[in-house]
Amino acid sequence: MLSQERLSRLRESLSRISVEEARRKQKAGVKLIDVRDDEETAKGSPVGAARISRSFLELQIENVAPDADAELMVLCASGARSLFAADDLKRLGYSSVHSVEGGFQAWEAAGLPVEKHRQLSAAEKERYARHLRIPEVGAGGQARLLSKKVALVGAGGLGSPVALYLAAAGIGTLGLIDNDRLERSNLQRQILHTDDRVGELKISSAAKSLKAFNPDIALNLHETRLNEDNAQEILGDYDMVIDGSDNLATRYVVSDASTQLNIPMIYGAISRFEGQVSAFWPNGPSRGPCYRCLFPEKPPASLTPSCAEAGVLGVLPGVIGTIMATEAIKILLAIGEPLIGRLLIYNALDCSFRNLEIAANPHCNQCQSNRGSATLAGRS
Template identity: 50%
Template structure:
C-alpha cells in the first residue's frame, strides 16, 4: 500500500474549504478541549470499527487529525486497509492547529479553567468529560488532616473532587511537619482544618472545602458521614475507626482505610454497607482492638516521614477509583507495604458471618464511644 500522505494544518484547512471531510479522531474528553473548525468528532476506535457510518464512500477524501499526528496516521492506515483511497493525516495534530491560530470550534461548555486544569484527565478515555464532571459533583469526607489525610486530601483536591469535608479537632504542631504536608511552620498553632483549607485552596481554588474542627464521636459520626460519597479514614485512634466503619455500614458508604507504623503501612477498602455478606467491614478485620502496648502511636514509636505519603496516596487512588467506577477496589483485600524492603504483599479478607455490625440481617446495634466496646488504644497515622 502507498504511504499515507501527511499534510500541515494549514493545508488541511485549505482542503477542508474545498470539500474534504476533516475527522478528529481524539477521545471525547479531548474533544471537550476544542476542535478544529468544522471537524467531525469521531473517536479513533469508533471510526475504525465502522467507518462507513461517517464516510460511506471509500473514494471520498478524508483528512484525519488527532492530538499530535500519531493516532491520526494509525487511523488512516487502518482505513486504508479497509479500502479507503484518499487519506491524509494532519502533522502535529490539533496542538499544531491551535498553535498556528487556525479557527476552532468550542468543545464542552465548561469554563477554560476547568478544561485546562483537568485536561490530562479529559484525555483518558476511562475518565473523560463525564468522569470529570462526576468528580466535580462528588463529596469526600477525610477524617484526619494529619499524616494520611494530608496526601489523600491533596491529591483528591488536585483531581477535582468537588467538595472535601475535613474533620479534625487538632492543631498544627512542629512535630507534625515531618510528614503532614498540608501544614507549614508559619501555621503552627492553627487548627489543622484551617491550615488544610489554606493549602488546598491554594492548590485548587475551585474546591468547596467544608471544615469540621471536631473529634468524631457517636453523637456526630452519622451527620459527618451521611453527605459523603466516599469516606477516607486518616484517624489516629481506634474508637474513631470503629465509629467510621459502623457509620459506613449503616449508611452504605465505602470506607478507604489506611494505617502506618514505623516503616510499614496498610490500605484497604471496607464496603460492607453496599455489599452485605460479600465485602468485609473494619470489624471483620479487627473484631477487637489490640492492646495499647501492641499499638503505640507515632509519638511513641516514630514513623518514617514519607510513609504516610505512600499510604495516603494509595487511599486517594482508591477513593478516585470508587468515585469513577474504575478498576478493582481493595474491598476484600488488605495491602501491606514494607518501606525498608520496598515490597507490597496482599492478604485476602472475608466478611465475618458473625460480625455484630455488617452480617446480613443483623440489626444495627447503634454507635458507641465506650472504650470497652471499641477501646481507647491509639491507631496509627
C-alpha cells in the first residue's frame, strides 16, 4: 500500500515522457537508461540504451552519466520501476530526469527500434561469476567481452600472460600472430609453453594451453610475421591489437596499421629489470597519441637490444603482461582511465612505478592524417 501511495506521488512530482518523445530526445543525444534486469533485456532493449539493472543503478550511473546536470531518461518494463529509479537519481543530484511512460512494452508496441544482446549461458555465468558481481562489468560487460576479437602479436614472454588472462576474462576470439618455434631458453619466462613442446610453433603450443585453460574461446592462428604487406589484412578483422613482440620493426608496423584501422593498440616492452606499458588510440574518445608520437623513428639497433641480447628477469613479463591485459579489458569495457596519453614505467629492482604524460604530436605524419570520428572501427 505504501508503495502504491509513493508511486502515485511520484507520478505527480516527476517528469514523464512518451516513448516517441524519448526516441526524439535520444536521437538528439539524451541518454536513455534501461533499468530492467538481464532476464528481461534478453528479449531486447531500445537501440542505443545504456543497460543498468535497477539493483546496480546507484553504483553504476556515474560510469554512464558523470555529469549530474546531463538530461537523462529512464525506462523499465511498464513505467513503474522507472519512476522509482528516476526519483533515486534526483536524490543523487541529477537535475533533469524523465521516466518513460509505458516502458519497454510501449516502446515495442510503437514499433521503435530494438536490439537484442548476447545472453550468458549457465556455464558462462558459472565461469565468470566473479565478473558478474562487479558493477562495472556485470552480465552486460561480460557479454561484451565475449563478443570481442583481440589480436595478439607474439606468443612469447609478454604474449603468455596477456593471452592467459584474456582467455580467463572471456575475450571471445584471440588471434595469435607468431611464426617462431619454441626454444628451451624461452621457458624461463614464456609460461604458455612446456618443455615437451620445444621445437613446436609457439602459436600451436599456445593454442594447446589456452584451449585447456578455457575451451570455449575461439582462436585464430596466424603463422606469420606481421609486416607492411599483411598487417592491415590480418588486423582488420579485430577490435584491438596488443603488441607483445620483441622486435621494433614489427612494433612500428603494428602502430601504423592500428592507426590506419582506427583500433586501439596496447603496447608493452621489457628489458632486464624494467618494463613499459601504454595504450595508443588516436581516434579514440580522448584523441590520444600514437606510438610514433612517442617514438617518431626507429632508434639504432645498438640502443635497443632484444631480450636475447640484453637478458630479462623471468618474472618481469608477468608484471608487464598482466597490466597490458588489464588495459585491454578497460578499453573494451569503456571503464576506468586507460593508459592513453601516459607511459607507465616499472623498475623491478626498487619496485617503483612512474607515469609519464605523452601528448599527441600535432606534426605526426602517421596519426594526424588518420584522425576522424571517435569510433572503435565500427565495433562499438
